[in-house]
Amino acid sequence: MRRLDGAGSTISMWHEGDYSAHTRGAKDVIDGARDLACDAIAEMDVAGSREPFHIADYGAADGGTSIDLHRATISALRERAPGRTVCITYTDLPRNDYSALFTTAHGGRPGVTSYRDEHDGVFVYAAATSFFEPIFPPETIDFGFSATAMHWLSALPSPVSDHIHMAGARGEELEALRARALADWQDILLARAAELKPGGRLLTINLALSEDGRHMGNTGGANMFDVMNRLWRGLVDDGTITASEYRRTTIPQFYRTPAEFHAPLLDPGGPVRCAGLRLVRAHTRFTRCPYAAGFAEDRDAGRFAETYVPNTRTWSETVFVNALDATRPLSQRQAIVDRYFRSFADLVRSDPDPHAMDYIHECMVMEKVRPGEG
Numbered sequence: 132m133r134r135l136d137g138a139g140s141t142i143s144m145w146h147e148g149d150y151s152a153h154t155r156g157a158k159d160v161i162d163g164a165r166d167l168a169c170d171a172i173a174e175m176d177v178a179g180s181r182e183p184f185h186i187a188d189y190g191a192a193d194g195g196t197s198i199d200l201h202r203a204t205i206s207a208l209r210e211r212a213p214g215r216t217v218c219i220t221y222t223d224l225p226r227n228d229y230s231a232l233f234t235t236a237h238g239g240r241p242g243v244t245s246y247r248d249e250h251d252g253v254f255v256y257a258a259a260t261s262f263f264e265p266i267f268p269p270e271t272i273d274f275g276f277s278a279t280a281m282h283w284l285s286a287l288p289s290p291v292s293d294h295i296h297m298a299g300a301r302g303e304e305l306e307a308l309r310a311r312a313l314a315d316w317q318d319i320l321l322a323r324a325a326e327l328k329p330g331g332r333l334l335t336i337n338l339a340l341s342e343d344g345r346h347m348g349n350t351g352g353a354n355m356f357d358v359m360n361r362l363w364r365g366l367v368d369d370g371t372i373t374a375s376e377y378r379r380t381t382i383p384q385f386y387r388t389p390a391e392f393h394a395p396l397l398d399p400g401g402p403v404r405c406a407g408l409r410l411v412r413a414h415t416r417f418t419r420c421p422y423a424a425g426f427a428e429d430r431d432a433g434r435f436a437e438t439y440v441p442n443t444r445t446w447s448e449t450v451f452v453n454a455l456d457a458t459r460p461l462s463q464r465q466a467i468v469d470r471y472f473r474s475f476a477d478l479v480r481s482d483p484d485p486h487a488m489d490y491i492h493e494c495m496v497m498e499k500v501r502p503g504e505g
């Protein structure tokens with residue numbers, strides 16, 4: 132099985148700050164979790180230490196969507212531990228745009244204020260090790276955070292043969308994806324359990340399949356992944372791409388259920404609890420697609436199509452480009468993908484009402500217990 136999360140990974144969000152610029156909903160999701168992050172800090176024993184407080188943001192992309200959450204987290208920390216030094220390390224895959232990330236964190240992105248403009252003694256770093264592996268030395272992280280990232284898989288057991296996403300997978304193909312996703316989640320938790328300090332906290336905000344069957348892009352109205360699949364398959368029908376290119380196209384993601392997320396933390400003899408990680412609290416959260424909400428207000432179908440479709444493209448484009456045959460020049464592959472997303476925008480413009488990329492997330496606060504506790 133080809134690993135998708137190492138140096139050879141082609142997964143990448145849009146560069147040059149365009150991921151954050153076109154993904155307002157992901158920022159809404161993170162802003163909505165500021166209270167969870169601040170409460171987690173409030174529950175920790177942070178005062179009295181002269182050690183730096185280490186924060187990790189796993190799967191951070193260009194850092195724009197989490198900048199205000201980290202500002203709130205640092206303020207919450209400094210209320211109880213004034214002057215305590217903070218080290219924040221952003222992690223992502225090797226092809227992430229770390230230049231855009233540092234530009235944002237260092238206050239160079241127009242219209243975005245960095246926490247460094249408000250707080251002294253904050254040191255910013257980055258790491259390009261996959262979150263399925265240990266990224267930091269044992270017991271060095273105080274507060275770990277991750278949003279909308281851990282639904283990406285480490286590998287695809289096999290492509291989904293008649294769809295582009297697990298949302299359309301059935302039978303053995305779906306079960307193989309589920310097995311991969313559950314093993315990946317355990318690897319993520321074991322790696323985090325090892326690198327958290329005893330008493331440290333981990334907040335994850337992960338895309339999920341809710342108890343009532345909803346997931347991102349499928350909350351009533353059109354199922355976004357079915358729409359994207361239909362348009363991509365249409366390119367086979369009109370001879371633009373081959374059937375094998377279509378079959379190869381699978382976005383390597385999985386939406387776990389709340390029960391699947393919680394299971395390793397509730398299994399008394401299981402490796403995750405033995406590693407000291409405990410579930411403190413969890414809930415499933417709905418976040419409205421800001422572009423669909425804007426359309427509901429202004430009824431401007433053109434504006435909706437030109438904002439909603441780029442939002443879906445920021446994170447999926449590289450999957451489509453890389454599924455096309457490598458013998459095609461890159462410019463041809465990009466032209467095909469341009470045409471594909473144009474057809475998506477045309478569809479939304481002509482019939483806007485059913486479309487939305489609302490989010491469903493499972494929010495979880497976890498704690499690494501001290502030796503001898505719980």
Ligand SMILES: C[S@@+](CC[C@H](N)C(=O)[O-])C[C@H]1O[C@@H](n2cnc3c(N)ncnc32)[C@H](O)[C@@H]1O
Nearest residue numbers: 136157190192196223224261262278279280283
């Ligand atoms: C949709 S973006 C989310 C970015 C940001 N956390 C947010 O919520 O807006 C998902 C990020 O996860 C990263 N990612 C995917 N697989 C990863 C892995 N194995 N290790 C680290 N980062 C990964 C992607 O490169 C991407 O930047």
